[in-house]
Amino acid sequence: MAAASSVSSSRGALSLRLVACALVAALAGCALRLAPPQSEGATLHLSDAAQEGDATRRASMRLLLQGLDADAAGRANAALSSYERAIQIDATNPYAYLALARHEVEEGQWDRARESLDQAELLFGEEGAPGVEAHLAGLRGAAAAGKGYGEQAQPLLDRAGRLAPSVWADGELSAEELR
Amino acid sequence: MANKKGQTESRRSRGDGARRRPILRWLRLAAIAVIGAAFAGGFASAGYVLRLDGVVRERFEGQRFLVPSRVYSAPSILYPGLDWKLIDLEGTLLRLGYRRVLSSDELEPGRYLWSPGRVRIHLRSFHHPSRPEPAHDVVLRLDGRQIEQILELPEGHELGAVMLEPEAIGAYYGPDREQRELVKLEEVPRHLVNAIFAVEDQRFESHHGIDPRRIAGAMLANLRAGRVAQGGSTLTQQLVKNFFLTPERTLRRKLQEGAMALIVEARYDKGQILQAYLNEIYLGQRGSTAVHGVGEAARLYYGKPVADLSAAESALLAAIIQSPNGKSPYRDPELAVERRNRVLELMHRQGRLSDAEYHAARQEPLRLAAVTPDAGDARYFLDLLQRQLASAYTSDVLQTEGLRIYSTLDRRAQRIAAVALQQGIEEIERRYPSLRSNDPGRALQGCLLALRPQTGEVIALVGGRDYATSQFDRCTQARRQTGSAFKPFVYAAALEPGEAGPIATLATVLDDSPLEVSTPSGPWRPENFDHEFHGWVPLREAIEKSYNAATARLALQVGIPRVIGLAQRLGLTSTLPAVPSLALGVAAVAPIEMGRAYATLASGGVRPEVQTVEDLVDDQGNTLQRRSLRFERVLDSGTAFLATSLLEGVATRGTAAGLRSDGLRGPIAAKTGTTSDEQDLWLVGFTPEIVAVVWLGFDEPRSLGIASSRGALPIWRRFVTDLTGGQIRGAFRAPPGVETAEVDPSTGALARWGCPQSRPEYFLAGTLPEVTCPSGGVVRIPAAPGEAVGDEAKDNDAGFFEWLRRHL
Numbered sequence: 001m002a003a004a005s006s007v008s009s010s011r012g013a014l015s016l017r018l019v020a021c022a023l024v025a026a027l028a029g030c031a032l033r034l035a036p037p038q039s040e041g042a043t044l045h046l047s048d049a050a051q052e053g054d055a056t057r058r059a060s061m062r063l064l065l066q067g068l069d070a071d072a073a074g075r076a077n078a079a080l081s082s083y084e085r086a087i088q089i090d091a092t093n094p095y096a097y098l099a100l101a102r103h104e105v106e107e108g109q110w111d112r113a114r115e116s117l118d119q120a121e122l123l124f125g126e127e128g129a130p131g132v133e134a135h136l137a138g139l140r141g142a143a144a145a146g147k148g149y150g151e152q153a154q155p156l157l158d159r160a161g162r163l164a165p166s167v168w169a170d171g172e173l174s175a176e177e178l179r
Numbered sequence: 180m181a182n183k184k185g186q187t188e189s190r191r192s193r194g195d196g197a198r199r200r201p202i203l204r205w206l207r208l209a210a211i212a213v214i215g216a217a218f219a220g221g222f223a224s225a226g227y228v229l230r231l232d233g234v235v236r237e238r239f240e241g242q243r244f245l246v247p248s249r250v251y252s253a254p255s256i257l258y259p260g261l262d263w264k265l266i267d268l269e270g271t272l273l274r275l276g277y278r279r280v281l282s283s284d285e286l287e288p289g290r291y292l293w294s295p296g297r298v299r300i301h302l303r304s305f306h307h308p309s310r311p312e313p314a315h316d317v318v319l320r321l322d323g324r325q326i327e328q329i330l331e332l333p334e335g336h337e338l339g340a341v342m343l344e345p346e347a348i349g350a351y352y353g354p355d356r357e358q359r360e361l362v363k364l365e366e367v368p369r370h371l372v373n374a375i376f377a378v379e380d381q382r383f384e385s386h387h388g389i390d391p392r393r394i395a396g397a398m399l400a401n402l403r404a405g406r407v408a409q410g411g412s413t414l415t416q417q418l419v420k421n422f423f424l425t426p427e428r429t430l431r432r433k434l435q436e437g438a439m440a441l442i443v444e445a446r447y448d449k450g451q452i453l454q455a456y457l458n459e460i461y462l463g464q465r466g467s468t469a470v471h472g473v474g475e476a477a478r479l480y481y482g483k484p485v486a487d488l489s490a491a492e493s494a495l496l497a498a499i500i501q502s503p504n505g506k507s508p509y510r511d512p513e514l515a516v517e518r519r520n521r522v523l524e525l526m527h528r529q530g531r532l533s534d535a536e537y538h539a540a541r542q543e544p545l546r547l548a549a550v551t552p553d554a555g556d557a558r559y560f561l562d563l564l565q566r567q568l569a570s571a572y573t574s575d576v577l578q579t580e581g582l583r584i585y586s587t588l589d590r591r592a593q594r595i596a597a598v599a600l601q602q603g604i605e606e607i608e609r610r611y612p613s614l615r616s617n618d619p620g621r622a623l624q625g626c627l628l629a630l631r632p633q634t635g636e637v638i639a640l641v642g643g644r645d646y647a648t649s650q651f652d653r654c655t656q657a658r659r660q661t662g663s664a665f666k667p668f669v670y671a672a673a674l675e676p677g678e679a680g681p682i683a684t685l686a687t688v689l690d691d692s693p694l695e696v697s698t699p700s701g702p703w704r705p706e707n708f709d710h711e712f713h714g715w716v717p718l719r720e721a722i723e724k725s726y727n728a729a730t731a732r733l734a735l736q737v738g739i740p741r742v743i744g745l746a747q748r749l750g751l752t753s754t755l756p757a758v759p760s761l762a763l764g765v766a767a768v769a770p771i772e773m774g775r776a777y778a779t780l781a782s783g784g785v786r787p788e789v790q791t792v793e794d795l796v797d798d799q800g801n802t803l804q805r806r807s808l809r810f811e812r813v814l815d816s817g818t819a820f821l822a823t824s825l826l827e828g829v830a831t832r833g834t835a836a837g838l839r840s841d842g843l844r845g846p847i848a849a850k851t852g853t854t855s856d857e858q859d860l861w862l863v864g865f866t867p868e869i870v871a872v873v874w875l876g877f878d879e880p881r882s883l884g885i886a887s888s889r890g891a892l893p894i895w896r897r898f899v900t901d902l903t904g905g906q907i908r909g910a911f912r913a914p915p916g917v918e919t920a921e922v923d924p925s926t927g928a929l930a931r932w933g934c935p936q937s938r939p940e941y942f943l944a945g946t947l948p949e950v951t952c953p954s955g956g957v958v959r960i961p962a963a964p965g966e967a968v969g970d971e972a973k974d975n976d977a978g979f980f981e982w983l984r985r986h987l
Contacts, residue, residue, distance in 0.1 A: 152984070
């Protein structure tokens, strides 16, 4: 009896495994059909880096997140203040210049955006950060487009679109997307 | 007979008439004269009144007050992880006019409660047009020396950071040195107005400029006292006296004062007059500066805005109007409380305070703000800021238009810099008494400047040991030879890749043997500090030990014009002579130029503009100018990193190794500089976050007889140690395009298996040594001609296009 029950239970387990396999295969198929035509690399969100580094860097990151929230709520002055304070306490924080550049692009300050992007790129240095390339290229493209260099802007925006299509498909980086 | 009588009467009457005629004539003439005089007097009086009216209107309807522009420091930011002892949290709060209380019931904006393990601060709101900060009630939880957590009350939300309002660091005064903070009538609490009415002018709201009852009362009181014990002037008369008249006490001036008071009252409403009075009234001294108006007085005595004054605080202000200095509450606090209570009593008796308010106000202890004298230690900075603003704002504008200038100055860094320089110079004078001079004009001098390399913001500037003695700013106005502090520019020029690659790499071996160069003024033979030559030496050792012959030879191999070009690109603006000795620092430059050039290396080849202003706001709150983070890439990041790495070696093993002798930890890149005859001592160095320059010397150059490592270095070390708490954060990171390889330090050859000694070294990609160890060979400088340095000048749009092209 015990043996029979053992056999039946192993058969049950087998059939369960088969069903599970079928489900996994079906889901995988769906996933394949739903997947975008191009694979997306890591997308940079500042909240992911908020807990990195020492206390000063973390405080600087929190100010950046406050700034992005303020930008998202349309409080541009408050946002700028937060970015500037983030830089004041940690002038080596590359994310601060990136967030500032995004803000400046949004405010139409193309030359300032260019300077902030240069500083961000420099501070990201050799290692960079996952997904930062897309934002750097995209913001450069957006600044160039704003400045009137449409022809040169497009390849940069295209590159950003290829690297992070979910963010850069519309050619813009919102505060929420960077957050 | 009848005829005769008639004739007689007729004669008499003619005689009477003749007698009467001159009288009548005289009467007529007198009447005409009186009428004429009345007309003339009327005209003259009317003219006089019209003239006075013109004077009154001109002052009232023009710019009533000349308000000096005020300069503020950068705000302090508190955040979890910050060392509250290091930043002197309580000292900062006290300087900002915050007051410590003993129970939470007493908390209100501008007060704090310090208890074990926590500080509750009711932060004041901060009225900045573009960065307004609301009042916050926050709790800082402390863990040892650190702020562990910041919570906002009453909800208990956790905050990432909170900002303290900027500290006022000075103002641009006119010759009269008056300071005032203009207030609008609606900002002034009613109890302050009531206190002033009670003491100075009970019937202000009903009289027409002159109060006959008050005049009669004053005369009676003065007669009784036998001296001038009481004034009869109304607020309007006091305003007129201060606005338009001289302080002389004559009947003529008194009549003039009365007439003008009547005119003022006829022309303007009571609110306008009262507001002008509240802004004009003299209320004391802050050092050599006269404090006018209740707004400024509230800051002076209580460290807070006038709107926040209590009834008791208002009563005290009213009590000192008659004699602000004689009755200063700082002189005799007990007497001040007595005077205050007498004013409260008057207010109560006149029905201006309820019973409850009166009794509560009498119980209020006297809480005066800490005395904050003029920020003398920031005056060199204020001068630099003024020079930077000069193109847009003249001295007149700065002295009269009440601008608010939010600066980049870090008040804490400034204090530390001032102490480090002052005590450092005194220590040198103690150890080397021959350097001491009793004549302040011939005393040993120095300066200290600190910048943020990424933004170019000046965070501290001390241009000399005593501003009162000498306003000459040695950091920005002096041009002094730099000595070896110039050498990094030679090495950077050698490491920078030209069309044929760089002249040298960090593995290159240099020749430190005797050198003789023919010059128009005769042969030039550079010597080393130790008067010895060291033969072939690794490039790192040459700069770490500051070998002159090796560096001079390298500069000649690079080409002096190329060295000049690079130094100018980095930020030197003074004339650099195209002579071989330039390599050893014969050029005279300002310390601020050196700071900027080293900042360019610190920020990876991006040259920042020196900034002193964050933003500038007019008296109406409109932002007139805002900081622009302007920088330009002038050197590739790889070369800047290699130069930084060399200077890290100088601070670790070389002439600046003493920087670490007091336990200062973390990344430092620095170079000493001692000129011939030890006339100028330099230490220029940076961390990932700060560039600091220290210069020491005499204004009329003469030898100090000591090296920089004993003069400028200890001052730099103390400044950075006190600023960072001894632990410098961050790291100098290699940018893309820099790779590491093992080399044989004695030959510079790439170390392979079997090489007896090796160490890692940085190289720009594609510049690895071709010779290997142990196969043999030495990495020496190939005979490479210098290449021309391009013109940096580009217009903005072309610059933008070029920037874009690089990233396409």
